[in-house]
Amino acid sequence: MIKNKLIVLLAEKELSLSELARLTDIRYATLWSFAKNKTQKADYEMMNRICKTLECSPGDILKYLPEIGKRSRKQK
Secondary structure, three states: OEEEOHHHHHHHOOOOHHHHHHHHOOOHHHHHHHHOOOOOOOOHHHHHHHHHHHOOOHHHHEEEOOOOOOOOHHHO
């Protein structure tokens, strides 16, 4: 499972999602859906704009959390 940490990162930088939308020229609704894990995929251009604006890397925004109780295909 991939966990989105954008809201936490914005809080650390004392920015709102609205401000990020204005600075990146990405629609607020798009950022909100992304930040709340309501999207199925991340767009590279969007990630690039966010990282450039927040001076961070994708790993600062997204974190992989292994799902407990599920085995990967390699383990089967």
